[in-house]
Amino acid sequence: MAQASRFANKNVIVTGGASGIGRATVIRLTAEGGHVLAVDLDESGLNETVSLAQATADHGGRVSAICASITDETAVRQTVQDFVREHGQLHALINMAGVLRSSHTTDTDFQTFMQVVQINLGGTFLFCREALPYLVESKGNIVNAASTSAFFGHAYMAAYSASKGGVAALTQALSREYMNRGVRVNAVAPGGIATPMVAAQANSFPEGVDFSLYQHLTRPDRQLGEPQEVAAAIAMLASDDGAFINGAILRIDGGTHG
């Protein structure tokens, strides 16, 4: 199906672009004409994303990739600066890179807790900080990855939920701070989406988990959403269709938490 051209001549960075929602977003934005840079740790996943996005690119859309960690301060700065040097401007930043670990809270070591927070919240902060000066110039926007776990209590995911609550708060703080400088900052809060993260999660629950605590995450007719359904919402928020949306945390869960 032909896509709109809302990202024609728009330069966009997408983190987490090697997999899941990030990959679907790279493909969607490239199909809508965007010049998209995918950032991820996973080089082979990035190569696959680039092939997939090139196959459906339209309206002058182009895709490139860089292998880097979102927690590497120097790499994040360099990535943003190099992208702007090459393309002239940055119009949108989509922060989708993240990790999920589940464990009983009393079995969670401090290092694991902090690692999840460092990646999900710290990495998102670093990319926002480095991108904001350029987004002020372009009157651009940011879309972050929060989660329903930030608001509805996902058992055995204390670190993950806390990190996503942090992302939601970061999003709203930045949206207010930059409101008068023309930059919008929003987040998506997906529920259960069929991605490699969720597939890996299903196989790594700790012993003794009470699965009845997860009943609010699914509905009988349809267990999970698709990454493309989240990418469609991200594309709306990051395009001019979202021009009056700022500081929003958009829940995308098929109503399961409602």
Ligand SMILES: NC(=O)c1ccc[n+]([C@@H]2O[C@H](COP(=O)([O-])OP(=O)(O)OC[C@H]3O[C@@H](n4cnc5c(N)ncnc54)[C@H](O)[C@@H]3O)[C@@H](O)[C@H]2O)c1
């Ligand atoms: N899938 C869901 O149900 C769901 C629900 C709510 C929120 N989210 C959030 O959406 C985002 C995308 O999730 P997904 O399900 O597509 O996951 P995914 O595992 O399929 O993709 C995440 C990507 O992030 C990358 N990544 C992890 N750490 C990184 C780092 N330090 N530097 C660079 N890249 C790194 C991984 O390599 C991977 O390619 C995540 O932030 C996740 O927390 C997902």
